Amino acid sequence: MFGYLVGRLSQAVVVVFVMSVIVFVGVYAIGNPIDVMIDPGATAEIRENLIRQYGLDQPLWRQYFTFIANVFQGDLGNSMVYNIPVTSLVFSRLPATLELVMVSVFIASVIGIPAGLYAGYKPNSIAAKLIMALSVLGFSVPTFWIGMLLIMGFAVELGWLPSGGRGAVGDFLWFKTSLATSDGWAHVIMPAINLSLFKMGLLIRLTRAGMVEAMGAEYVRFARAQGLPDREIVFSHILRNISIPVVTVFGLELGSTLAFAVVTETVFNWPGVGKLIIDSILQLDRPVMVSYLVMVVVLFVFINLTVDLIYARLDPRVRLKGGS
Amino acid sequence: MLKTTLKSGIAALALLAAAPAAMADDLIIGLRAGPDSIDPHWSTLGSQAEALRHVFDTLVDVDEKLQLKPGLAVSWEVIDDTTWEFKMREGVKFHDGSDFTAEDVKFSIERIPEVTGPMPMTLYTKYVDSVEVVDDLTLRVKTKGMAPSLPNDFTRLFVVSSDTGMEARNEQFNSGEMAIGTGPFTFVSWQPKGDLVVEKFDGYWGDAPAWDKVTRREIPDDAARVAALKSGQVDLINYVPATDYISMKNDDSLETFVSDSVYILNVAPVVKDVLPQPIIVNGKALDVNPLQDLRVRKAMDLAINRDVLVNVVLEGLGTPANQLMPEGFFGYSSEIPAPVYDIEQAKALLTEAGYPDGFEIDFTCTNNRVPGDAVVCEALAQMWSRLGLKVNAQALNGTVFFPAAQREEYTMTMSAWGTLTGEAAYTYGALVHTKDEEKGFGNFNRAGYSNPEFDKVFGEGSQTLDPDARKKLYEKASFIAMEDRALIPTVILQSVWAAKAGKLDFVPRIDQETRAYAITPE
Numbered sequence: 106m107f108g109y110l111v112g113r114l115s116q117a118v119v120v121v122f123v124m125s126v127i128v129f130v131g132v133y134a135i136g137n138p139i140d141v142m143i144d145p146g147a148t149a150e151i152r153e154n155l156i157r158q159y160g161l162d163q164p165l166w167r168q169y170f171t172f173i174a175n176v177f178q179g180d181l182g183n184s185m186v187y188n189i190p191v192t193s194l195v196f197s198r199l200p201a202t203l204e205l206v207m208v209s210v211f212i213a214s215v216i217g218i219p220a221g222l223y224a225g226y227k228p229n230s231i232a233a234k235l236i237m238a239l240s241v242l243g244f245s246v247p248t249f250w251i252g253m254l255l256i257m258g259f260a261v262e263l264g265w266l267p268s269g270g271r272g273a274v275g276d277f278l279w280f281k282t283s284l285a286t287s288d289g290w291a292h293v294i295m296p297a298i299n300l301s302l303f304k305m306g307l308l309i310r311l312t313r314a315g316m317v318e319a320m321g322a323e324y325v326r327f328a329r330a331q332g333l334p335d336r337e338i339v340f341s342h343i344l345r346n347i348s349i350p351v352v353t354v355f356g357l358e359l360g361s362t363l364a365f366a367v368v369t370e371t372v373f374n375w376p377g378v379g380k381l382i383i384d385s386i387l388q389l390d391r392p393v394m395v396s397y398l399v400m401v402v403v404l405f406v407f408i409n410l411t412v413d414l415i416y417a418r419l420d421p422r423v424r425l426k427g428g429s
Numbered sequence: 430m431l432k433t434t435l436k437s438g439i440a441a442l443a444l445l446a447a448a449p450a451a452m453a454d455d456l457i458i459g460l461r462a463g464p465d466s467i468d469p470h471w472s473t474l475g476s477q478a479e480a481l482r483h484v485f486d487t488l489v490d491v492d493e494k495l496q497l498k499p500g501l502a503v504s505w506e507v508i509d510d511t512t513w514e515f516k517m518r519e520g521v522k523f524h525d526g527s528d529f530t531a532e533d534v535k536f537s538i539e540r541i542p543e544v545t546g547p548m549p550m551t552l553y554t555k556y557v558d559s560v561e562v563v564d565d566l567t568l569r570v571k572t573k574g575m576a577p578s579l580p581n582d583f584t585r586l587f588v589v590s591s592d593t594g595m596e597a598r599n600e601q602f603n604s605g606e607m608a609i610g611t612g613p614f615t616f617v618s619w620q621p622k623g624d625l626v627v628e629k630f631d632g633y634w635g636d637a638p639a640w641d642k643v644t645r646r647e648i649p650d651d652a653a654r655v656a657a658l659k660s661g662q663v664d665l666i667n668y669v670p671a672t673d674y675i676s677m678k679n680d681d682s683l684e685t686f687v688s689d690s691v692y693i694l695n696v697a698p699v700v701k702d703v704l705p706q707p708i709i710v711n712g713k714a715l716d717v718n719p720l721q722d723l724r725v726r727k728a729m730d731l732a733i734n735r736d737v738l739v740n741v742v743l744e745g746l747g748t749p750a751n752q753l754m755p756e757g758f759f760g761y762s763s764e765i766p767a768p769v770y771d772i773e774q775a776k777a778l779l780t781e782a783g784y785p786d787g788f789e790i791d792f793t794c795t796n797n798r799v800p801g802d803a804v805v806c807e808a809l810a811q812m813w814s815r816l817g818l819k820v821n822a823q824a825l826n827g828t829v830f831f832p833a834a835q836r837e838e839y840t841m842t843m844s845a846w847g848t849l850t851g852e853a854a855y856t857y858g859a860l861v862h863t864k865d866e867e868k869g870f871g872n873f874n875r876a877g878y879s880n881p882e883f884d885k886v887f888g889e890g891s892q893t894l895d896p897d898a899r900k901k902l903y904e905k906a907s908f909i910a911m912e913d914r915a916l917i918p919t920v921i922l923q924s925v926w927a928a929k930a931g932k933l934d935f936v937p938r939i940d941q942e943t944r945a946y947a948i949t950p951e
Contacts, residue, residue, distance in 0.1 A: 136832025142547045144473040148869035151549055159547065185547050186465050187621055188599040194621065253652060260660035268660040269653050270646070374653045376623050384622070384649075387797075387828050 117406035121399050128395050129169050138389035182392035191396040201271050202377030206362050208297035217308030225316020243306025252299045252372035266295050269374035296373040304358050315347030348419050356412035364401045454641040459654045459663035463647040467602040469587030470541045472548040479942040483627050485587040485610030489580050493938045494757045495851025505580050507894050513579050517566040522632045523590050524615045531568040535560045536591035553582040577894050581850045613638045613946040622647050638946035664932050667943050669925035671744040677927050686926040688937030691847040692799050693750045696917040698841050701877035706840040709789040724782040726914035731775035732816040738920050742808045743801050750918035752911050753856050760853025760903030765911050787817030794843040796824035837875050853903040861910045883909045
């Protein structure tokens, strides 16, 4: 178990390292951040000074090693645009994204999994067909379009919900979160539903596929022959057996939603990290790009690790071995 | 059962959303962009200056047409060729109650090089050699050489208190600790990419603002900004997209405000001997550059139907441009004829220049810098194809376009240029003057254009301290550059604001700034 963890963590370090090299080379290939940012009226002298000040006149490998050396001292650098430490910049916006993602994942699972179970349990019923049709819409209609429809309907026409932004922040235990206030919930509900649709569709289809397959499996027939009620068969036996693919996809989706909730964040003007990273890319704010992507890599590794641990719990046949 | 729960849930949320209604004296503005910092010396970004004006004052101010007017300085005059004297306003207080003096201005000028970032404010102090405080209300600035545009540069010189100290950086300003200015509002809070909240300052020297509390909310997405206004979350928005403008104009619950902007879309034909991307005739790259021929440049100009660009492509939100600055700016020439569209004459000129069958040319533009840049780019390519040219138009993201343009990798480009200072030296000095690193001219002259006659007249202007004489020289320089089609201006972009009907009134500014203290309740 310990060896396994060490193996996974050292993999993470390698991935982070490779990723930072890619970002450096990528930004270098696009060009000089100063040329993107600088005021049109600046003289050549001002421009040269700036390029020197930010070390952009140095060869790429030296810029990279300066960066790495600072990282080892725990300093990810300052944002070029905001001149505040990258970590505090990213962490000032991370809670908003976490809230949004948590609520949307919650909505997706409490609706998606039961709906999928039902659709697999009674695959020929009208309700099941309706659920399947809606699930297709869920992941084929573009998020921003549904987002705009929700805003036009609930905010502009009906005036029930705010059109965007994050609500008032309250205290919950030792966190500051907008989920602790009613105004916060009014703000989060629409973007969260919007963000959950894709995952919901995915979960419905996965659960249904697993369910249909399991319904014909021998253990279900034996259970039936034994006279167990359907409720018990579905919830204690089938659900446990179909959990593995669901948990895998759930984990990956959680990661990618956290990292790339940007479309929903933009449409609903949600102050999360997604918008920050897009702006940083447009302005070639390299320190922010690198640190953000490092965090995303760490996040993915962490989620995958958790998923693996859950596997072992769900399926006694899975054994965790060092580094594999 | 489920249905009723859902219904009552939504109803409950709806009630919650209708949280305390904003006070009548509060104003919430939805803006496309906000500041990057509360330190007024950090960046030259337009949205930065616009936001910080609410908290800090500049030494010199500008009116709606970008012409100079008194700010913290009430008057300024030339003492000798390299000395300017500024007289300070009396009785001005900082938000912490301390008095404003010339010492604070000196400190602010000296602080800029210490703290400014990658969009450096040193741009506005580049002519300053030394600063001398004569008395509390008099400041003398020694300049490096003659600097007729110093008062223009100081329209972006924000004044902080000399008590701020050289150590304070962005974080101390962002937290509010050092965000102490002399402006009409006091700083309350700010989040990067979020809300900037300010409150009325009772001790302000100018007209008291009409609002007790102003929230400047950043909503970069056009559709989201429009939705925020329509749903009543904000009172006013800027940069209304052209596609929404018509429907908003016809909506009784909304009011729109339209103004010319400082931004003009200019075509820059490269006139260097060797082109970065070859021009092709009959499948062969030419070894001469047709763009060097004035007749070719004129033909391309005549082939542009600016009325179509304005009325069709930009949905009415533009004005045909015949020079690089809007009317009323310092150095705008009224001698330059209005642009005409004459495809026959254009074809004749092209034939005369030796290209009866046209040529194939690459044309690169930005696609996200200003509203309409990508569509105008495509429209221009089509207009020139009527002339017989084969134009390979490509609209690129600014992140890709600007570094490559700086490396001079394009044969012909179109991008927006805004005369942010309201006078000709800024625009013609950077775009048209021969590249001269020593004098700091031609930094953005990527076309390789060089005209000794223009340089002479412009250079004379930049060495003339008398405003009237300088204006005449700049007008002449503008005329020369435009007659020679150094650049081909196409349209002046317009910008649109929209507000709840009956809520407020203001005069839209040509620099597109939204100044809360200039907005009055209706």
